[in-house]
Amino acid sequence: MAVEKYLVSLKGSIVNLDFDTVVKVAQEAMEAGVDPRRAINEGMVSGMAIVGEKFEKGEYFLSELVVAAEVMKEGLKVVNPYLKEEGSQRLGKVVIATVEGDHHDLGKGIVTSLLRVHGFEVVDLGVDVATERIIDAVKEHQPDIVGMSALLTLTMPKMGEVIEALKAASFREKVKVILGGTPVTLEFAESIGADHRAVNALEGVKKCVEWVTPQ
Amino acid sequence: MAEMTRRERIMTASGKKRVDKLPFFHIWRHCQIGWVERECRNRGMGMSWARPSYIVEMHGVEVSEQQLMVDGKKVYRRTYSTPVGSIYLDERRDPGSGEWHGLRSWKDVQPWQTERLIKRPEDYEVLKYVVEHTEYVPDYFPIEQAKDWLGEDGLVTDFLPHQPMQMLMIDWIGSEGGRFFIHHAKYPDLVEDLYRAIARSREPMYEIAAKSPADIVWCGDNIDGVLVNPRLFEKYFMPEYEKMAKICHEHGKLLAVHMDGRVGVLKDLITKTPIDIIEALHPPPMGDLPIGEALSLWKDKVIWTGFPGSVYVLGPEATKRHALNLLREVVPGDRLCIEMSTENLVSNENLLMLTSVLENAELPLTREKIDQIERSLS
Numbered sequence: 001m002a003v004e005k006y007l008v009s010l011k012g013s014i015v016n017l018d019f020d021t022v023v024k025v026a027q028e029a030m031e032a033g034v035d036p037r038r039a040i041n042e043g044m045v046s047g048m049a050i051v052g053e054k055f056e057k058g059e060y061f062l063s064e065l066v067v068a069a070e071v072m073k074e075g076l077k078v079v080n081p082y083l084k085e086e087g088s089q090r091l092g093k094v095v096i097a098t099v100e101g102d103h104h105d106l107g108k109g110i111v112t113s114l115l116r117v118h119g120f121e122v123v124d125l126g127v128d129v130a131t132e133r134i135i136d137a138v139k140e141h142q143p144d145i146v147g148m149s150a151l152l153t154l155t156m157p158k159m160g161e162v163i164e165a166l167k168a169a170s171f172r173e174k175v176k177v178i179l180g181g182t183p184v185t186l187e188f189a190e191s192i193g194a195d196h197r198a199v200n201a202l203e204g205v206k207k208c209v210e211w212v213t214p215q
Numbered sequence: 216m217a218e219m220t221r222r223e224r225i226m227t228a229s230g231k232k233r234v235d236k237l238p239f240f241h242i243w244r245h246c247q248i249g250w251v252e253r254e255c256r257n258r259g260m261g262m263s264w265a266r267p268s269y270i271v272e273m274h275g276v277e278v279s280e281q282q283l284m285v286d287g288k289k290v291y292r293r294t295y296s297t298p299v300g301s302i303y304l305d306e307r308r309d310p311g312s313g314e315w316h317g318l319r320s321w322k323d324v325q326p327w328q329t330e331r332l333i334k335r336p337e338d339y340e341v342l343k344y345v346v347e348h349t350e351y352v353p354d355y356f357p358i359e360q361a362k363d364w365l366g367e368d369g370l371v372t373d374f375l376p377h378q379p380m381q382m383l384m385i386d387w388i389g390s391e392g393g394r395f396f397i398h399h400a401k402y403p404d405l406v407e408d409l410y411r412a413i414a415r416s417r418e419p420m421y422e423i424a425a426k427s428p429a430d431i432v433w434c435g436d437n438i439d440g441v442l443v444n445p446r447l448f449e450k451y452f453m454p455e456y457e458k459m460a461k462i463c464h465e466h467g468k469l470l471a472v473h474m475d476g477r478v479g480v481l482k483d484l485i486t487k488t489p490i491d492i493i494e495a496l497h498p499p500p501m502g503d504l505p506i507g508e509a510l511s512l513w514k515d516k517v518i519w520t521g522f523p524g525s526v527y528v529l530g531p532e533a534t535k536r537h538a539l540n541l542l543r544e545v546v547p548g549d550r551l552c553i554e555m556s557t558e559n560l561v562s563n564e565n566l567l568m569l570t571s572v573l574e575n576a577e578l579p580l581t582r583e584k585i586d587q588i589e590r591s592l593s
Contacts, residue, residue: 017400019400019401058480061441061444061445061446061480062396062441062442062444063393063396063399063400063444063447066393066396066397067393067396067397067400069393070393070397070400101309101322101324103307103327103329105391105392106390106391106392106393106442109391109392109393110393128327152324152524152558152559153524153525153527153528153558153559154322154323154324154524154559156525156528157528182439182476182477182501183501183523183524183525183528184525185500185501185525186500187500187529188525188528188529191529200441
């Protein structure tokens, strides 16, 4: 099979949410000597871009976005061992967490997957994460962006607490802060001094890409 | 029009007839107890009390619970042992669990499942066994008792749990990391087979509910169009609502379904359902379907709108502004009830403010009447 055919097939397997094909074609492509970087970028990432377009047009829903990211993960499991260390370009670093008292992680999980697909290094602290732990992670990992999620109105004030703690630790000016979660409104985000409130996962990831891309 | 009782207001509005004042009520399990609650109730706030009409009996299933430390935190592990294997779930419970309403914590948060019953493909068979060996037995005492106690102060609804596919999505497979969607894509036959088993097992429950002494049957389905996309809604949810509504209507009951998420993407499909009451609709900024649009689209339905927690977070002034805007959007105010909160506790200040706006909302609402309410609060 020509290289282009492998790439088209990989792209198609992501768009068609096909777990079996992505693994089979990724394996065949690697054995045929296809550059793993091309398999990822021109194959699977291109497929994810189409999935994103379909999501924005309302043809695909969150379920397809989630499954496509999972299909890509399966493909990456095959391709990653063939990647050489050098030249791995990281777009930026994100520390992400669901704030203390809140255990919801669907939105955060999707954002994390999509950020990784786009080349970010993501430090996912999980759910129910105390403010001090987020600050410690920021100090340790020196991210470009801090992402916080909440689905309970009860836990939303924790987001403001984290922003205040970032200020107190002199880190607020060094990071962008993005918020997500159904009850988190623009008005609330502005009131606590966040930089952005994501409307959905894709829009949030676009904003992160924009922040770390030189103008 | 003679002044109606709180119960009459809710029931009459829910029957799509004009009432004297816009019905507003608190959900019992989210409501504080004390002077503000008493004052607000004296000023017209009703109460809605959901209770089940059945008890659950499992046959050939042994259920045990133990406390464990997992990742340094205490969890409660509930294990279901059957002849075909065992499954378990882990829960973390916040302070107050078991001492407030049900297992809700002092802060009105339900226990968090950190491990779901279904983790691997093998778990489906065990859960199917549990489902097929679960019997629903009528027990109308909780509803009769609540009706007796509440009287004309509010409404008792018959509480039904998440319907079959939602049970899988939210409770048993769970959506963490998109697990439900991934299982549905990877193991469609297992998911479908279990869905059908749950649907079969639920039929007696619907009949028990339809025959109960409650005024309204309420399915706590937590619909959000982002999770339950139109394809899923049409294939798995609508048939179930049709089944529920048919038997409820045969017994003269109204069917309410809890749809507290972003339902804009489902609005046309919802129109086609036989649901009588769209309960907990959250307009923007929390949801994505304005109340005016919903009322005009769902002409054969009644809306019980949930007051958004996103607004309460901003305090009493924001609460007042949002409530007044809401009234202006729903003029003349028919086919509508306001729920003070459908998710969390409300502060005394916010509850008083919302009551102050709503207590004088006489129907039919007009711009002048709403302006007058606004002036009285400034």
